[in-house]
Amino acid sequence: MIVSNIIQRIAALGRLWTASTPDATAWCRLVAPCVLLSACSGSSPSSPVALELDGVSSRQISASVGQVLGIRLQTIGPGSYASPPTIEGTAVTFLDASFVGPQVPAGPTQVFRFKAVQPGRAILAFHNPSQNRTVSDTVLVH
Numbered sequence: 081m082i083v084s085n086i087i088q089r090i091a092a093l094g095r096l097w098t099a100s101t102p103d104a105t106a107w108c109r110l111v112a113p114c115v116l117l118s119a120c121s122g123s124s125p126s127s128p129v130a131l132e133l134d135g136v137s138s139r140q141i142s143a144s145v146g147q148v149l150g151i152r153l154q155t156i157g158p159g160s161y162a163s164p165p166t167i168e169g170t171a172v173t174f175l176d177a178s179f180v181g182p183q184v185p186a187g188p189t190q191v192f193r194f195k196a197v198q199p200g201r202a203i204l205a206f207h208n209p210s211q212n213r214t215v216s217d218t219v220l221v222h
Contacts, residue, residue, distance in 0.1 A: 132191070140218045143196040148175070151194070151204070151217060155187035159210020165192060169202035171221040196221040 132150035143149055153161050163177035175193040199221050206215045
């Protein structure tokens, strides 16, 4: 969504400037990718971008060593997911878990954060004991 908005704004500026400046098209072709790349990168070129997604059972997630992963789980009904989750493998380490808003009547939303520490595979199992429900995701670190 953010990237799409940036692209639309750059295109609009390019069209506006092209109408008044003959060499503006070439300039926009040169500058637009740089602006887009810097907007999409992390705070520094060497820091991997954080990845946040919704937990879905049986999903495979790809991550780079050093990348921080955030997995968001919504509980429908009573209870919440246990923290820390079960981790099978050594490719990721658990950082923390938190309840996030906005609060909804259905139940709490939690974000579990992990860091990809070495190449390999890790299976994450999130268990909600109140509902006897488990969500498992597989992380492939490269």
